[in-house]
């Protein structure tokens with residue numbers, strides 16, 4: 122390999138200029154760095170492209186990232202926060218499952234949050250977290266909240282980006298699974314959750330032989346109350362759909378605000394039964410050439426529900442399919458067989474559907490569809506009475522993308538980026554003339570992709586992450602279960618370039634959203650004695666000097682404080698059989714001075730960040746001597762931050 126260093130000088134100069142422009146650091150060397158760099162490149166076997174990629178992503182200690190990515194943590198039930206361009210993982214947020222470090226699911230406050238996600242009284246200790254959705258104002262991310270859906274158990278969570286904590290989980294027994302979740306309307310009026318697998322609504326029983334008549338899909342519109350920062354189930358509603366197996370969803374924006382779009386993959390009404398004389402599920406669902414894009418006027422649905430045109434099923438207001446079909450709430454447009462992603466362009470004018478089993482992306486025109494709907498110009502009706510628009514009169518065109526188009530994101534220059542699963546590339550194409558202009562290979566089997574603010578009304582371009590399902594030869598060998606691979610792609614160069622591979626060993630990650638970091642304004646500490654879930658001063662908050670143990674019959678209340686480097690009280694005596702109500706407040710107000718608190722054998726483990734208050738309730742049913750201690754290396758006397766919990770035998 123012949124190495125020249127002339128190319129690196131301008132690159133270093135640019136980097137130095139950028140550093141000075143951002144007010145950062147001392148001036149970097151411009152001419153002299155080259156010989157040392159050449160030696161390093163030789164020693165590590167790096168090409169010029171490698172070093173360029175390194176310069177574009179390397180983020181020195183203390184420098185922050187320009188973007189933050191919120192990625193689904195798949196089965197872990199968590200959300201992963203990643204910095205871009207460094208690709209450093211910055212946080213895991215506990216959402217649908219207990220997360221020990223944060224004490225999430227261990228104190229009374231967060232146990233109650235998780236309990237919101239119980240189904241039929243059952244605690245669920247995993248999730249299939251899919252699509253994160255940042256809250257929007259005017260179709261742009263506002264940096265306030267994050268929502269995410271659990272496909273497996275049809276749940277939606279609300280995360281407050283003030284402290285990056287999950288505040289609420291909602292679910293409805295109306296449906297049994299979701300996939301089109303979570304997607305928000307442009308002002309976060311609603312968080313959309315759409316079924317994947319059809320079931321009888323409300324958790325009833327019916328044999329799949331009655332699939333056509335008894336099984337249904339639905340789109341739930343969870344009402345988000347911004348003043349409270351919570352979903353209001355009582356103000357939410359659902360729209361009943363035929364059992365066509367709805368897939369992804371997206372809300373209209375700008376011209377198409379008030380509408381939402383859902384695709385589907387099973388107009389065949391297949392339900393499996395490969396030992397009962399039926400075709401297997403996958404071929405049964407792929408017989409017809411066309412499926413239906415569901416075009417939904419949700420504002421109209423909202424009006425009809427407000428006017429009382431609903432049935433209540435499993436506590437949810439449901440706009441019946443017959444009403445939705447008759448009142449122009451639900452209209453179908455054919456879409457090429459078994460599509461997958463549906464994504465609205467930044468101007469809200471077009472709806473891009475990924476073909477999956479078709480080589481095309483189909484670009485529907487909202488204007489054309491709206492004109493046909495207004496003129497009631499239909500081609501026919503489906504067996505459930507839903508009007509169907511003409512395919513050719515509804516589209517603006519099709520773009521020949523390649524094999525297995527799935528999901529689409531956008532930039533600020535009129536380009537769209539579609540993931541091609543089978544071809545395992547990202548295709549860049551022009552929205553104006555529907556032509557592919559570039560492709561970049563990804564390693565391997567790309568699912569979703571995310572560009573900077575790429576599904577808002579004003580995408581940034583710049584960066585894209587390919588979220589790849591396979592990673593076979595990319596990293597050190599770690600046995601049969603491999604990490605997935607997030608590849609950072611540079612969108613600023615004439616040809617797209619892969620800059621970085623991030624193995625993600627927490628999965629299976631699905632979708633992600635990327636937000637400009639300066640839109641986020643997280644708090645640094647809690648107010649003294651704050652309950653992080655209510656945001657209020659906790660009823661049992663402990664003040665310094667007022668620590669105590671109070672007994673009321675067999676109920677023992679422990680009012681404990683934590684501050685470097687002790688717990689007060691550090692001896693707590695109870696009797697076997699007592700119920701213990703532990704009230705723990707951190708008296709710290711210094712940023713990052715976090716303590717943990719643990720008692721062995723009682724599964725007590727909480728985290729108290731500065732100011733935070735938590736309650737812990739348990740029965741002291743095991744007599745003995747239990748050391749309790751701080752689980753964060755908080756200070757030089759961290760090991761001394763300990764005490765004894767004494768349970769005297771009866």
Ligand code: RUQ
Pocket residue numbers: 251252300461527528568569631632
């Ligand atoms: S989707 S399999 Cu987001 Cu492509 Cu779930």
Ligand code: CUA
Pocket residue numbers: 685686715716717751752753754755756758759760762
């Ligand atoms: Cu507090 Cu260690």
